[in-house]
Amino acid sequence: MFDFLGLKKKASKTRILVVDDEPNIVQTLQDRLEMNEYEVFTAGNGREGLQKFEQERPDVILLDVIMPIMDGHEMLEMLRKQAGGQDVSVIMLTARSQTQDIARANACGIDDYIVKPFDLSELLEKIESVVEHRKAVMR
């Protein structure tokens, strides 16, 4: 069906913040997410991530664990203490060796996690399901 009135464009896109210190990973994620109609913001470490969160108020954060300056756990803990920080959905990007740290992240409330190296389509499914869940809760 043609979108004569451009209604689709007006419908707000889901906003995703990617926090990872590997520029190549950030780039590939951003490209794919944008192709799938998400609005993407990026940050290279936890501190930058918190700033971007303040500015952009994303719906979902894809959060790497090991990063310089401020790691993923620390950022998550600070995020949850911030105003509005409880509502944002977080998907952790973790190496398989750190799966035991998931319990720690869970205590701060994460929505899901994915193990690196991950399949992008699997990540997209997880994002979609998190977004669906958000919508259901909002209703």
Next chain:
Amino acid sequence: MTGLCKCPGSVPRPRQRCADGPKMVRISDLIRGDGSTIPTECTVAVTPDTPVTEALRKMQEVGCDNIMVMQDDTKGRSVLSKEDVLSGLLLELDNSQVQLMQLQQQIERGIADQIDVVQDGVRAIVQWEKDKLAVATDHMTEGLIILGPTGEIERANPSAKVLLGLKPDDGLDALAGIIDGLGLRNMVSSKDDPDDRKEGGFKVRSTHHKILKMRWNQMADLWGRFLGNVITVRDVTEEEIAEKSKTEFIASISHELRTPLTTIQNSVSNILAGVTGKITDKTSDYLHAMKSDCHRLADLVNDLLDMAKLQAGSMPVNRRVMSVVSVVNDTMHMLASQAHARNVELHYETPSRISPVYADPQRIGQVLTNLIGNALHFTPPGGKVTVRTFDSGDDVVTVVQDTGIGIAAELQKQIFGTFYQIHREAGPGSRGSGLGLAICHGIIAMHGGAIWVESTEGHGSRFFFSLPRTDPFIMLYKHLSSLSRSSSGVSGDFAFMMLHFDVPAEKADACAGEAGSIINELLAESDHFLPDPQDLAIQTEDFEVVFVVGDKASVRLDKVRRRIQEIVRARFRKNCGQAPILPMLGVGFYPGDTSEVRDLEKMARRKLIRLF
């Protein structure tokens, strides 16, 4: 009495060779001083020096009872009766007996002398050997400690003292103090060892920061009597440091490999998804090949990392009471398409009731993926892979049987070693890291189980692994008891919840599987909503799962309740229709409500409340 022969020297000689021989008794020895002159009709004439035996023989020949002794003219003649002559014979017998006894004594003395000589020799040899052994042990690089039957130190070489932080010539008392500080005597076997241990090993960190590997063996004599323990001590500090750096290196290199791998994988995936625009079929083929090899590379990295962790003893395990059956089912489901693609029939035979085990489902899944994956890989098209699970004594055994190429007998022991691959050319598709079975072995060993193979070359293989059975209620009670100890005096500190699917008979077929998979799902993700180590989720029956929520019960209890509601609403109600299916939840607090674990369980059942 006279006439005894005395041979010179200690060695007895034959009598006839005796120089002054046993004095033969002669007739002259029997004649009384006054000379008997009894007249008789029948006499045998003999001279005084006739031996009595000769005189008796003559008397017998002639048939007389007397003899006439023809003495010289001054003494006249004497007559002796037969009794007189016989007494002479007895005298001679006496002489012989005494001589015999003396000979016996001489022989005994001779033997005793010889024994003394031999014993002295043996003693000298033993002492020499002992000295040699002492010198040898004193020069050993390894430490050697010998503990007696009551645990006292009988011997320790200088190396043992030095390794344990003493000077080589320090006394055994100082050493005793150190081994007590390390608790060594408790680690070796004792006279009435309850576990009947014969040998063992352990590592200790000495007071001067050395890592010491100790190996002990029980000593017993020929009759099995306990003599103590012999302990060898080896300094493995450098080996440990090298091993640690190797493990750290593998861990770090594996971690470093992931980042570029993720980028390559993402880039390939993006190009295939059309991020860069339309691509030709040929490009797509290349990219798919790259993508599949990226997965393979990721698997290799994961294997390397797992092996490094197993070797370092740092592999994380998340044990819970679980059913091997559900893990097998999940794995079979995952590998079904691979089996189909290879045209190999994949089949799971299991009796309805299998005991639960206390294990990490993710790790056991890893073992099963490996074993079934291998079986599929080495079974030619048209073949069959059968998995069976059964209770066997105190274990739950799973066997993966294939109709593949089999493994030669001499290779069967090696295949669980690292970097070992069999007949790699035989199977199509990707090669593994050669670590798969070693990882399986490590994981199963970590769970206290065993893994082994039975195979005939050309006739397929059967890979078995066993895990110790567990009773979920024992786990639960253990857990609750330890919680009650740690939370003594705090009322209502943790909650006990039970989710029970009350599936009616008419819905059983349709919903039993669904209920089971919901329980599996809850168990699988229970770590996420029960992050506290004091929390526990266990399946106690087919349709029942129990949650114990530790500290801060009220907040997290709510979290568990919400999660259960979400899953049950989304899945159970959707797939199994409305009432009369009633998942229920019982809630109990401990020790606020009761101090007895069994009462707590009963109470939770009584308080079952409908939540859905």
